[in-house]
Amino acid sequence: YNQNQKDIMKYAHDAINHDFPTGIFMIDDNWQKYYGNFEFKPETFPNPKAMTDSLHAMGFDVMLWVCPYVSPDSREYRELASKGYLVKNKNGGTAIISWWNGYSACYDMTNPQAVAHLKKELVKLQDEYGIDGYKFDGGDVSYMRGDLVFYDKEANANDFSEAWAAFGKEFPFNELRTSWKLGGTEIVQRLGDKGYSWGAAASLIPQMTTAGLLGHAYTCPDMIGGGSFSAFLNIDSDKFDQELIVRSAQIHALMPMMQFSVAPWRILNKENLKIVSDVAHLHQEFAPYILEYAKIASTTGEPIVRSMEYSFPNQGFSTCSDQFMLGDKYLIAPMVQSGTKRTVDLPKGRWKDDLGKTHKGGKKIEIDVPLERLPYFEKIK
Numbered sequence: 001y002n003q004n005q006k007d008i009m010k011y012a013h014d015a016i017n018h019d020f021p022t023g024i025f026m027i028d029d030n031w032q033k034y035y036g037n038f039e040f041k042p043e044t045f046p047n048p049k050a051m052t053d054s055l056h057a058m059g060f061d062v063m064l065w066v067c068p069y070v071s072p073d074s075r076e077y078r079e080l081a082s083k084g085y086l087v088k089n090k091n092g093g094t095a096i097i098s099w100w101n102g103y104s105a106c107y108d109m110t111n112p113q114a115v116a117h118l119k120k121e122l123v124k125l126q127d128e129y130g131i132d133g134y135k136f137d138g139g140d141v142s143y144m145r146g147d148l149v150f151y152d153k154e155a156n157a158n159d160f161s162e163a164w165a166a167f168g169k170e171f172p173f174n175e176l177r178t179s180w181k182l183g184g185t186e187i188v189q190r191l192g193d194k195g196y197s198w199g200a201a202a203s204l205i206p207q208m209t210t211a212g213l214l215g216h217a218y219t220c221p222d223m224i225g226g227g228s229f230s231a232f233l234n235i236d237s238d239k240f241d242q243e244l245i246v247r248s249a250q251i252h253a254l255m256p257m258m259q260f261s262v263a264p265w266r267i268l269n270k271e272n273l274k275i276v277s278d279v280a281h282l283h284q285e286f287a288p289y290i291l292e293y294a295k296i297a298s299t300t301g302e303p304i305v306r307s308m309e310y311s312f313p314n315q316g317f318s319t320c321s322d323q324f325m326l327g328d329k330y331l332i333a334p335m336v337q338s339g340t341k342r343t344v345d346l347p348k349g350r351w352k353d354d355l356g357k358t359h360k361g362g363k364k365i366e367i368d369v370p371l372e373r374l375p376y377f378e379k380i381k
Contacts, residue, residue, distance in 0.1 A: 001028075001029065001229070002030070002044075003027055003028060003029070003031040003044065004045065005046060005051050008027060008051065008055075009051060009054065009055075011025075012025060012055055012058055013058075014263060014265055015263075016058060018265045018273060019274075019281075020260075021280055021281060022058060023060065023061070023258075024060065024061045024063055025061070025062050026064075026065070026135055026259075027062065027064050027065060028065045029065045029067075029101075029137070031044075031064060031065070034071040035069045035070055035101075035104055036069065036071055036076040036080070036105070036107075037075075037076055038066075038121050038122065038124070038125050040129075048129050049129050052129050052130040052131065053130065056130060061132040061133070061173060062130065062131055062132050063131070063132060063133045063135055063173055064134055064135070065134070065135045065137055066122065066134045066135065066136060067137050068106050068107040068138055068139050068164050069097065069099060069101075069104035069105065069106050069138060070104055070105040070107065071104055072094075072096065072103070072104065077094075077105055080105070080114070081094045083114075083117075084111070084114075085107060085111060085117060086106060086108055086114075087106045087107075087108045087144075087148055087149070087150060087160070088108075088148070088149040089146070089148065089149065090147035090148075092149075095146070095148050097143055097144065098145075099140075099143045107164075108160075109139075109160055109163035109167060110150045110151045110155045110160060110163055111150075111151035115167060118167070119170055122171070132173045133172060133173020133174055134168070134171055134174060134175075135174075135175045136165065136167065136168045136174060136176050136177075139161050139165065139178060140178050141157045141158055141160075141161045141178075141180070144160055144161070145157075148160075158181075162179070162181050162182065165178065165179035165180065165182050165187060166179075166182060166187075168187050169185060169186055169187055174187055175188045175189075175190055176188065176189050176190070177189075177190055179216075182215075182216075184301055186298070188220060189211065190219060190220035190221070190222055190257075190259075191204070191207050191208070191220065191222045192222070193226075194222040194223070194228060195228050195231050196228070196231040196232060196235075196244070197231075197244075198337055198338065200226055201247060201251055202321075202322070202337065204251050204252070204255075205251070205322060205323070205336065206321045207221075208255060208305045209303065209305055209306060209307035209310070209324055211305075212297075212304060212305050212306065213310070215301060217256075217294065217297035217298075217301075217302070217304045217305075218256045218257075218297070218304065219255075219257070220256070220259055221255050222259070223261040223262075224245065224252055224259065224260050224261070224262075224276075225240075225244065225245045225249075225261075225262055226248075227261060232262055237266055237267050240267040240268075242267070242268055242272045243371060244338075245267065245268060245276070246272050246371055247334065247335045247336070247371075249264070249275075249276045249279050249280070250374040251336065252283075253279040253280070253282050253286075253334075254282070254283065254286060254326050254330065254332045254334075254374070255305055255326075256304055256305065258283050272371070275371060275372045278372075279374055282374070286326075289327065289329075289330075290326070290327075293326075293327040296327075304327060305325075305326060306325040307324060307325075308320040308324065308331075308345070308347070310325070311325040311347075312347045317345065317347075320345060322334075322342075323344060328379070329379050330376055330377065330378055330379070331346070331351065331376065331377040331379070332374075332375075333367075333375045333376065333377070334374055335369050339369075340369050340371070341366065341367070341368055342366075342369055342375075343365070343367075344364065344365050344377070345364045346361035346363060346377065348362040349362075349379055349380075349381050350379075350380050350381040351377040351378065351379055351380065352378045352380050353367075353375060353376070353378075354374065354375055354376050354377075355373075358380070359377070
């Protein structure tokens with residue numbers, strides 16, 4: 001939560017020094033002075049343009065966390081309220097929304113002028129600092145409680161949430177945690193925050209396949225090891241379950257996105273760190289294939305990550321939740337619980353595994369899965 005230029009640059013350099021591929025560097029909440037303000041904190045970001053220039057030179061794209069909320073009694077609050085750009089209460093005053101970071105006013109995303117104003121602010125930020133896109137957080141229906149009055153008199157909390165998420169489509173680099181009725185559109189939806197547990201890791205496959213069926217093909221499976229930061233607050237770096245972190249990374253590796261938060265080089269030994277680095281590079285190797293299916297999804301609506309039942313209907317896979325298909329060609333069977341052995345249910349046909357061995361399908365096989373192995377099978381007939 002303590003976003004600052006020094007630690008951000010250290011994280012980026014550490015990623016490269018530990019042989020991780022570059023990608024998108026996402027700067028989370030608390031980089032700005034306060035909510036509704038889009039200026040970097042000068043005390044923690046002495047030269048944000050130099051920071052983003054350096055990150056770009058290293059091969060990263062840069063995204064910033066933003067939300068629709070506005071801190072009360074701020075310059076922005078007074079300006080936006082005077083223009084009618086904030087959600088109102090039934091008495092005609094500015095509504096104050098209770099959300100996870102306190103009490104704030106909120107942009108009225110049903111007001112086209114308010115939306116245009118917010119877009120202007122974010123584009124200005126892009127032009128000034130070279131920001132590539134945004135993580136659009138908040139906007140949950142659950143926070144829009146009470147007798148709220150929107151610019152669109154027919155709108156309700158669901159409509160507001162839909163409008164906030166749809167705003168993300170204005171920016172090619174986007175990520176949403178919550179949305180409404182936007183399946184099949186060009187937003188990157190991520191799963192809800194996951195805890196640090198084997199159960200959370202095991203939930204990724206059924207939840208990702210469900211997201212695809214709901215029209216969110218290019219979904220992020222939340223962060224490796226868990227995206228609920230509170231789960232990490234009281235764990236010493238030498239107390240992490242390294243097996244869980246490695247297996248979590250392997251589950252993510254052949255999904256559309258891998259997203260790290262807790263730095264693997266801080267909590268893994270040398271051998272396990274190399275395993276995670278290797279699967280990050282495997283993800284990069286599969287990128288052309290994943291992007292091919294992202295393009296297919298944009299035209300046909302078909303998921304990228306597919307349940308076994310979806311790909312092989314009426315063949316006994318309706319309860320299979322520990323393996324999945326990546327497109328038409330690859331069956332992915334990661335470890336979703338502690339151990340080094342698992343059963344893989346192969347559909348009919350011939351399949352070549354990640355070790356180069358060919359298997360005849362239509363049966364279940366038992367395989368050894370040492371910690372460094374991510375089993376996957378290519379359909380060859």
